[in-house]
Structures are given as C-alpha cells and as structure tokens.
Amino acid sequence: MKGCDFIFYTPEDQYPGMPHGEMCGDIMPFYWEGRYILFFLYKYCIYAVETEDFVHYGNLRLVLQNGSPDEQDWHAATGSVFHHDGTFYFYYTGFCEGNRGVPGKYEQAVLRAVSTDLIHWTKDRDYFFPPDTRFYGDRHWRDPHVFWNPQLERFCMLITATEKDGAVLRDGCTAVYVSDDVKHWEHYQTIYSPRTFPTHECHDAFQMGDRWYLTFSNYSRWWETRYRSAMSFNGPWEMPDQDDMFDGREFYAAKTVTDGKKRYLVGWLSIRKDCRDDGRFVWGGNACVHELVQREDQTLGVRMVEAVRRSFRRKLPLQIHGYEGIWNLEERSQMSADTDSEQLTGISEDGFGWASLGELEDPCLFEATLRWKPGTKAVGLMIHASGEKLERWCQLRLELTHQKIVMDYYNRIDGDQSYIDERPVRFRDGEARVQLLVSGTIMQVYVDDVALTTRCYSVQSDLMGVFTEYGTVSCIQPRLMAR
Template sequence: MGEEATLHFRPEGAYVGDVIPFAHEGVVWLYYLLDGRDPAVDEEGLRRTGMPWAAVTTTDFVHFEDRGVVLPSGGPDAEDFDCYTGSVVTGDDGTLHLFYTGHNPRVRSADGDLQIVCHATSDGDPARWTRHPEWSFGALPGHLPEDWRDPFVHRPDPDGPWQMLLAARRDSGPDRRRGVVATLTSDDLVTWRPDAPVWDPRRFITQECPDVFRMGEHWYLVYSEFSDAFQTRYRIASSPEGPWLAPADDTVEGRAFYAAKTVEHDGRRYVIGWIATREHESDSGGWQWAGDMAVLETGQRPDGSLTFDLPHQTVALFPEAVEVSLAPVDGADATPGAGARTRNSVWLGPETPARALITAELEIAPGTQACALLLRASEDSGYEIRLEPQRGRMVFDRWPRTRTGGEQWQIQGDVPHAVELERFADLAPGRHTVRVLLDGSLCTAVLDGSVSMSARMYDHPSGRVGLSVTDGEVSLERLEVRCSAPDAARRTSP
C-alpha cells in the first residue's frame, strides 16, 4: 500500500542514522542504522534496545521502497547488540558480503567499549543475511580496541586483493590526534592481513565512515570528522593509496548533513547522508544524532575538486512554477526585477508551501556586502540564505535568534549567523544562482549548482519568500517558486 512521502526518507516513528549504499542489479539498496531513540534502560542503566540495520531501495532517489529491518540486533548478550556502520560488496562467486561494526555496552575493555568487525553473507538476496561470528575480529595491535569501526571494503584493482578501510585510533600519541584510516587486505574476504594505513593525518580523533571511489583520473577519500567540526570531508589523490591532498574547500556539506557515503548509479555518483534533527524540534535545540535521509549528486571540476548539487531527479519533481512578485518593505527604493538596481532594501513575496523549490538568479555588483534569499519570512522575522561576497561565504541565518532574557537587548545579536552553517563560496561580482529545496522542517540550499548547505527550520513553519540587499547593489534576474507534482515522491511498503 503506497503513501505520500517527503523527499527525505524517514521511517515511521524512528530516524535514519548512517547510510550504507549498495548498488545491486540496477537497484540501489540504502541500508541505514535504524534509530528508534528508545529511552528504556536496564537495571545497570544500559540500553535495552540494540541498533539494527534497516533498508530502503530506489532506482531514482525520489521513490523509495521500505524493506524494514534486514539485520536485527544480535541481542543483549551478543557481540553485535549494536550493528553499526559498514559496507556491502559482491564476491567473485556472486556471494554478497556485509561487513559491519559490532558493539555491546555490556562488553568492555579496560579503557572503554569494544568495537569489532563483524561479517554476514547472503546467497543473493540483499535483505536476507547469515551471520558468521567465527569471522569477527577486533582491533589489531597498536590500535585502541574501543575505536575499530565502519569497515569499508572495496577492490581498488579488479585483479588485486580486497581492501578494508577502518575508522581507527592509535594506542599512543596525543589523545585527540590519534585518528587513522587503518587498512587490511584479503584475497577471499574472510582472512584479513594488516597493511600500511591509507591515511594517517594525526589531526582528528578519528575519521568516521571512510569511503573511497574513483571518478575520471582522480581517487577520492570521503570521511566524517568530529574533532574540529561535525562535517563530512574529502581528499583527492592520483591513486587509491594516496597521498591524499585537500582541495581548497574540503567539505561536502555543513553541520546538519553528516556521515555521508557514496554510490554510483546509472553513470552518476551520489552522496547519501542524514540531516540531523534538533532537540525539542526547536531552532535553538542542540543537534541530535540521526534524522532524515538526504541525497546529493556530485560533479567534478577540471582541477578534480567536487561539486554537490540536488539530484536531477529531485529537481524534476517540481514542474509547476508559481509566478512570484515582490513588494517593497519599509521604504525600499524599487520593486526588484530584471535589470533593477537596489541598495539596503527588503522585498517580500507570497507565502511559500511547505514543500517547494525556490530559485533566485542574482547579478551581484562589485563591493556588495551581502544579499539574501528570505525564507518563511515576515517583515521582521524568518530565515535567510545569505551571500557575503566580501567574506567569501554562504550562511544560514534566522531572526530573531535565541533570547537570553526578557529585555529588548537580551538576544543573540552577537552571533552573526548559525555559525556551524556556513559554506566557503566564490562570490565574485557577476551572476549567481541560489536554489533552495524546502521540505517541512528541512532546507537544502545550493549555490551555483556546486556548494550545498542543509539546515533545519522549526520555529517558523510558514512565511513568505523575499530578497534583501545590504550595502551594495544586486539585480534580481529571476525569482521562481515551484511546487511538486501531486503524486511526486511516494514511498511504498511491502
């Protein structure tokens, strides 16, 4: 039985954690950690419910079939009470191999919880798995046993051995700089031998969810770090062994989009992660682990750096354009339009639906300090995607910000924007395009088809679209709001 779904998959009554994509016979399996946020604990204060893998399948990243739980928790006494992140590959004989992180808070080392690599196989059905506990193994000497996770298995050379990358930590050195992408190799996907680490930056606590792929002449290492910022980042190399070099902007997204991994489908590369929820469904609430599934499509610049955009299939779901006209607010000089010049002005248009695709095409004059696409706004409140050419960044902001007291001045005016939601951007004078996908509380903005930034918008569920300019001149060439087709983005259950 089908039901209308959001553009971002989330299971009924639960949340999407780390996504593990796997392309199989023309279908993309999006395994994910199913987070039920069950608060129940036992007499020792430990969780009663372990973490399982669930899955959805898709062929276009806009229609999903919910496959439910495919790898349940091993139970309260098992080494894989929690089934954490891993990967899935097809062996030479057609057997499917699922590698994952096993964890049980009831089983501890002297220093903390243990993490181990676990293994399951299937004779061809990606939803049916047989565990092989005899193939499990923990951290090798020289590594901390409580950080040995997220096995990513691939074959850099079709004629060579398999390679397993792991988010690991050395057992010595500065505590917050021990992170290493540990490497093992195998000829049969069962017996593994240690190899030199693929990457040892000595910079992070660890590099979660490693993922390696090739596009053209370049290799890419994607990982998520939580030392300096909770962000998914990437490195570029000319071979799968490195050396891994940072592009000018090494981030995939902002704070809200995390634990992203990639998959190739129909000749295109997609990045799939989750957009975090916030506590109490409030704009000022702390970021939480897990949320809604989110997909970006990658492209490649001539220098090898990557672009990140909304998938072309998502854009195609919005065929119905809504005519937009803007009216000046509080003495603005003119109504913006093609060729109109503006300075220190605000305009507002119509109410926007909860689900919409908004496109603004702007011509930014030299010396302009800032301009912004306003979202769910009134004359003095709402959200904005602000371009700041002088600082070379795109930021997410909201007004009013969090209040610190009852007085008029007791508001977070000293916070210039949502500081964890900023993206480096080349905003040279000239033409720029901002495209924003709104889907309930979810928002993803893409600048010039290459720089993506996701956010949550809880406190203002409705409002108007608009434009603002600060200390400069901007010509609004186009402002378009598109609504989704009535039958778009449907989810089905077996």
Template sequence: MRRLFYKPENAWVGDLIPYYENGTYYGFYLHDPRIRDKEYAEETTWHLIETKDFVNLDYKGESIARGGIHDANKNAYTGSVIKCEKDGLYHVFYTAYNEDFKLRGKTIQSVMQATGKNLENLETVKDFLFVSDGKQYEEFDWRDPFVFWNDEDQCYYMLLASRVTNRGDLRGGCIALCKSEDLINWTYEKPFYDPKMYITMECPELFKMGEYWYLVFSTFSDQFTTHYRISKNWNGPWEIPDDDVFDTRADYAIKTASDGKRRFAFGWIASKYGNTDFGPWEWGGTMNFHEIIQNSKNGELRIKAIPEVLDYFSKEIELKKETLYNCKMVQAQDGVSVESDTLGALLYPLEGDTFALDMVIKPERYHEFGIALHVDKELETGYFLRMNPKNQLVAWDMWPRGEQGRYQWQIKGDVPYQIETARKLPKAEEYRVHIIKEKDICVVYINDEIVLSTRMYNHKDGYAGIYVVQGDVKLIQYKEKRSE
C-alpha cells in the same frame, strides 16, 4: 502523504551504506528507534530502501538483525557491501557494538560479517568476529569497515575508522588498513591514512572518478562534517582541496555510490532536540541525496541537485504582489533591481512549508546581500541566507537567534550567523539558487557547486525574497513551485 525526504515511522535514519547494481541504488541505513530520551544509536539495526531516481523510494524493512543483550552485535552499526565473484554471495561487513563488552574499563568495537544470495536477506556469520590487534590500533575505535578488491595488490582491503595506540586523545585518529585473500582471514597493516589531525575519521570510503582517486571520511572534532581528499593514485599522497567538504554540519556521514557514469552522495540531515531552532543537533535524522560532479581539470568535487529531485516540484505558482522593505524597486529588461542605502528587501508572500524556489541573483553593488525565507514584513523574524562574495562566505542566520535573555543585549549578537552552516561561496557574476523546502528540512544549491542543508523549525509561511545591505542587487528570476 508522500514525502521527498525519507524518515521511517517512529524511528530515525543514521549512517547510510549505499550500493549500486543493475539500475537500482540500495540505501542500507542504521535504523535508530530512539528508545530513550537523549540516547542515540541504541538497539540499532540495518534497514533498506531501494530507488532508481532518488524520489520514489521503496522501503524493504530490516535487512540485518541485531544480536541479543549478551552478543557483540547488540547494536549493528556502519559498514559496507561487496559481492564476491567466487561464491556469488553478497558480503556485508558491519560494526558490532555492545557497551558491556569492555577492556581495561572501556567499551570495545568489533567487525562482524553478514552474507546472502540477495541484498534483502542477509544473515550474520556467527563465527566471524574481527577485532583490533591492540598493538598498532586501539580496540575502542574499530568501526565503519569499508571493504573493496584492490586489483593492483590482488587482495581485499578493509579500511576502518581507528586510532593509533599511545597517541593523544585529539590527534590519534587514523584510517586503518587490513588485508585478506578470502574475506575471512585478515592481516593488520600500517595505517592507510594517518594525518594526525582528528580524534577519529568515521565512515571511510575510497573511489575513483575519472583520472582521480578520492578518500572520503567524516569528523566531529575540528569540524563536524564529511571531508574528501584527492590523489592521482589509490594509495596517495592525499591532497586537501580548497573546499574539502560536501555539505554543512547538518548532513553528516556522507558516503557515495555510482552506476559508472554518475555518482551520488547519501547522507542524513540531523534533527534538533525539541524540534526547535534553538535545540542542539542530534545523532540521526532524515535521508538526503545529492549528485556529485567533478572538475576534470583539478579533480575537485562539486555538489548539485539531482534533476529528478528538482522535477518533484513541477507546478509553478503564480506570484502574489510583492512587498518592499526600506528599498526602491527598479524594473530592468532582465528582471528587477532592489536598491537601498541601508537594509532593504524585496519580498513575495509564501504559504506553507513545502515548496521549491528557483532564483537567479546578480549582485551589482553591495555591502552584503542574500535571501530571506519565512520572514515577516519588517524582517524581525525568519531566516536569512547571508551571501558575501568578498569574503567567499555563505551561511544561514535567523532571528531571533535564541531565547531572549533578561537584558536587551542578550540576543546572541556575538553569533553573527549559524557557523555550522557556513560554506565557501563560489566567485560568480550571478548566482543560480535552488531552495528545496519540505516541512522542517531546507536544502539550498548554489550554481551547481555547493549545497547547504539544515533544519528550520520555528518559522513558516511569511515571505521570501532577496535583501541587500547598502547597494543594489538584481533579481533576474524568482519562481515558486509545488509538487503535484
């Protein structure tokens, strides 16, 4: 059966390395077979998909083979793609990793290069191995090379996830800089970005959009997410925007690609161990795409659904009779109002786990309001998108929140929502919400500004709708759609 969100058979999607050329987006990705339980990114190679619309994906197979057990590239990890005008070849720089290659008892990382006349046939350059200097930068974090041509400096730049030597474990991360004139010989330069904030900053990327430059990187220490920084210059200074992340913790290691007019985010929605809501997040998951839009006034970036992805669910379903929970429903000219003195909900029957929901919600008076998904009639089980403009917070909650303990109170009442899904809710008079649900994947877009991606394993079918705590909320639009 056709799937909107791509995952290879018997394997999982790791970091994506996007590239655009001549109307086609190339999505290289780390192919993780998960050969042993609770071990990730072992025997990893580069595989490739191609797409023009982010709905129809063409799998091309393995693009870069890994080395043998005695080679530095026993595992092939994240990197970047660049086309050299001089030799007409595509040059791919990627992270090589072999746990048996050690220095002072710690495993090192290095950079290798693959080349080819086309993107589907790339061969590793056997005599190219680029390692850290061990003086300015540690040897143990030397990965995710992002290579680009710098017009101003008239040479190639390589940005890497690295760490400054002789720093503490938690704040030593930096984005290293190396330079080259020929893509072969590289010099070590001062760090490109050194905020002294993180363990390391993975998957760095630099791009220009309009009048602004953007530095993108992912972290797993203070917050598990992909960040961005803004500047009017390619070399900074870099400003932290008010909302500096693209998505939730579930959608990690986001990188981008552009056709010169539109820019898209490529990431992966992590799976959870044991295929249960109560399991820990894993490394690797399922491919995910968003469109990035820019506020030209201040340069801040926003996320919206790709129109072609929304059009995938084109068949509108006739709604079945609604169910009310502890509320009064009042018909209005532009929708229905849901009123309750405590907790109330307006719910519509929902079948299956693959669909799209389009809602327009206008909060009039509330302590809290939000969206219920895959809930039962009594709101005892299911998922709740908790929306609170007063605190500018939106996050997923679920019941039950975990396995019931021995005592009645052991139900995780001290964890009021899934903190790793929390986003900053935009201020607005009404909220236009797109929910895309396919099997255990759920992606929510709000007002073409923010997105919340997550997994939902435990609950299916049931009901969907809106809820309110002490107040009244108007539901202006509610549409359920399925794919043809």
C-alpha cells in the same frame, strides 16, 4: 512503516524527546540493478529502504536484528555491502558497550553477514574481526567499508581505527586491509593518519578521473563530512585549500554510491533536541543526498539530484512586492528575446532592502540567478518571512566581501552563542545560480556547486523573497515550483 516521502527520507516522523537511536543514521548506500538500497541504523538494528530516484522511497525492512546484551552486536552498526561471485557480503560493526574494559572482550569488532538476494541475511557466526592490536589501538574499530581497488587489483576494507600510541584525541587514522576473495583479510597499511582527529568515521574511497578521493566524518567539532584527494590510493592525501566539506555542520556520515554514470553522496542531516531552534544537534535525522561534481581544479563540489529537481513540476505564481529599497521589475516584453522570465532589480545603498517573491508551499523549489554590482556587500534570499514588520524570517546570505554563504535566523539575538551555518564560496563574474529546496523543517540551498542544508523549527512556509545590503541585486528568471 512507510516513512517520509518528501525528498529527505526518515523512517518515522520526528518529535520532541525522540530518543537516540530512533532516527535514521549512518546510511550505507548500495546500487543494484537500477535501484539504490539505503541501509541505515535504526533502533540499534540495521534496516534498508529502496529508491530509484532519491525522491520516492518504498517501505523499510529489517536487515540485521541486533543481538542480546551479551553478544558482540548488542548494537548492530555501520558497515558496507559488497557483491562478489554470486554472494552479497555485509561487513558491519558489532557494538557491545558492556565489554569495555573486560579482559578478552571488545567494545567494537567487525562482523559479517551474507545474502543471495539482498533481502534475507544470515549472520556468519564464525567470523569475528577484533581490533588488530599489532598495529592499532584496541577501542575504535568500526565502519568497515569494502570496495574493489583497481590500483591494487585487490579488494580493500577501510576501517575506522586509532594509532597504537597516538596522542589523546589526535590518534584517528584510516586502516586498510586487503583480500583476494572478500572473505579473508590481511593488513595492508595505514593510508591516512594526520594526528588531527580522534577518529575518522564512515570512510569511503573512490576514483573520479585520475584522482583518488577519501571521505570520512568527524564529530570532534561539529557533525561534519570531509574529504582528501591524492594521485594514488597510497597517498599522500592532500587537503583542499579552501573547503574540505560538502555541506554544512549537520551533514554527517556521508558515503558515496554510483550507478556507473553519476556518483551520489548520501548522508544524514541532524535534528535538534526536542525539535527546537535552540536545542543542540543530536545523532541521526533525515537522509540527505547530493550529486558529486569534480571541478576543473580537481576539488569536489555538489549539485542537486536532477530527479529531485524534475519532481517539482507545478509552477507557483510570483507575487512581487518591494518592502525596503527601490525595486523594478522588467517584464518579458522589455527584455531580450532569449529570456523566458522576469528580472527583478533592487537597490538599497544605505543598508538592507528586500522584496517578496511569493508564498512557499511544503515542499517547494525556488531557482534563480542572482547578479550584483561591484561594491555590493551582501545579497540573498529571505525564507519563511512573516509579520507586518518582518518579525520572523530565515535568510540565506551571500556575503560577497567575505566570500561565504551564511544561513541566519530572526531569533539569533541577546548574545546567542550557537554557531552560524556557513560555507566558503568563490564568487565569480558577479553572479551565482541559487536553488532553494524547502521540505518541512529543512532548508537546502545550492549556490553554484556549494551546498548548505540546515533546519528551522520555529517558522515554516509564509513568504520568500530576495534582498540586498549596501548595493544592487538582480534576480534573474526566478521560478517557484511545487510538486
């Protein structure tokens, strides 16, 4: 199966009624000799697909077949790949729901497979690492993540675990085991146990500069990937003041991978049940990749992968038309010599005003700088806009007084109780760089170094534009690009 080649990888097209397990989930990225190998869960087995740029993907291949209902890996699940001394080690989770509550058996255990070429894998039938009940609870025991720890000068394995006698649904913790040979492991300590979440799934730990970062995912509220930072691997692990997430509420199980120069965050974007805007978000979806950025204050942001941006080479014509408010287009000849494109300015002091910029293709990329005057309440983009009276639309809102970005939709009416996709942003200097990537049902937005990725099933393509509410916006150097 070829899978999807439109930026956001998935092994097959999504369709209404798609069963759990038939989607791409819990991606385990690994870099080797110029290529990124994305191991992922699919059909209760572990598969892999390769890419060199996060734009084009090869054919998927089976890595680990799941076992029988009587075997520990009835479902082969999340783990990590590590290379040492000529051998690739794949530590993964063996799920067997039928073992729950059975004396002497375990619902979850850490298992191991080995390879010499990343293609052919052999399960190590002699390796079995069940929950370590000396220190932890006996149920949640999964997602082993192995890495070299330069501070400890030993190999480390992070494990999703629970406190042995913790509070119900607040006992999630990060267990650490260490090794000198990537084969034999001993308990080190619990490095993070905030008594907040039921579990911390799909851990990762890495250094950027002089800081350590710990990432994990949690499903108790939304699908969410969070992070903490510390000066030492041993902690204390601090929560960022404003924002401890990398993307919206559908970006899950993200782990990092580096080529030695840049570090990328690879997770999956959930789909909605039956591919409907009013369906609940379910497990699994499309691969979603960001480049990690360390800010001056040591917090983390993200930006678009540069190879993804460069893959959009064909310039689409701008077709500007003002619908509400007063709009003025400054041509290149009227502007300064160092400006290579137009500037569209709109004024709508008594409410909402918008202008179209052109027609979307699938996929396409839009980029511009949005600038606003003091006192303006909101500016942003209209996406998938259609109808003589703007009957259908999606809207990226930069809510300036609230210091956040929001993705809103035309069909959120009549007391719709589904949550709004939003992210906190620190707007500075009265402007923001905005990028919008549209591919199928997916809309991915970057506002400076903050991302918000979400979906819309009911409307696709049509017009895009810019808007302002109770104020003035300028759209500077707009570019609409296709592949």
